[in-house]
Amino acid sequence: MLDTSVLIDSLTGPKHSGPSLQRALETPGQVALSVLVIYEWLRGPRTEREIQMQEFLVPASAAIPFSVEDAALSADIYRSVRRARSREIDIAIAACAIRHKAELWTLNPSDFADVPGLKLWRAR
Numbered sequence: 245m246l247d248t249s250v251l252i253d254s255l256t257g258p259k260h261s262g263p264s265l266q267r268a269l270e271t272p273g274q275v276a277l278s279v280l281v282i283y284e285w286l287r288g289p290r291t292e293r294e295i296q297m298q299e300f301l302v303p304a305s306a307a308i309p310f311s312v313e314d315a316a317l318s319a320d321i322y323r324s325v326r327r328a329r330s331r332e333i334d335i336a337i338a339a340c341a342i343r344h345k346a347e348l349w350t351l352n353p354s355d356f357a358d359v360p361g362l363k364l365w366r367a368r
Contacts, residue, residue, distance in 0.1 A: 245275075245276050245277060245278065245308075245337075245340065245341040245344065245346040245347070245348050245349065246265075246275060246276070246277040246281055246302065246348075246349050247281065247334075247337060247348055247349060247350035247351070247352070247356075248281045248284040248285050248337075249350050249351035249352050250265065250349050250350065250351060251277075251281065251285050251298060251302075252285070252288070253351055255294050255297050255298055255301075256290075256294055261351065261367065264367035265301065267367075268349075268367070269301060269302075275302060276302075276306075276307075276308055276344070276346060277302055277307050277308070278307055278308045278309075278310060278314075278336075278337055278340040278341075279304075279307045279308065279309055279310055280310055280333055280336050280337050280340065281307070281337060282304045282307050283333075284333060285298065308340060308344060310336060310340060311343075313343055314336065314339050314340045314343055315336075315339075317339040317342060317343055318332075318335050318336045318338075318339040321335050321338065321339055321359055321360065322335050324360060325358045325359060325360075326358060331355065334355050334356065335359065338356055338359045338362045341362060341363075342359075342361050342362055347363045347364060347365035348362060348363070348364055348365060349364070349365040349366075349367065350364060
């Protein structure tokens with residue numbers, strides 16, 4: 245499951261993570277993202293071209309919804325981690341990954357290091 249940091253690093257600026265994302269996308273069903281990542285992605289200063297590239301690679305229509313179960317797990321995690329108040333969206337993204345038994349690919353592993361039960365994915 246992608247974190248917003250991967251979309252930003254893959255599709256904007258110098259696109260450092262672009263090749264890694266392309267390789268990950270070569271295996272059907274390997275890459276997913278939640279609607280929360282779409283929210284974070286779209287609220288940033290995105291160009292029309294960047295949004296088109298995102299839609300081509302990982303369409304928003306295929307994003308995993310944030311469910312009541314995700315909300316409950318997020319609340320549990322929120323109560324168990326430090327600095328939770330400034331990390332609500334990250335915690336919710338992590339909960340979605342945990343509930344879907346997915347590893348989270350993030351470029352900010354320290355933001356997620358204390359989330360119990362979360363597995364982080366490393367680009368190969």
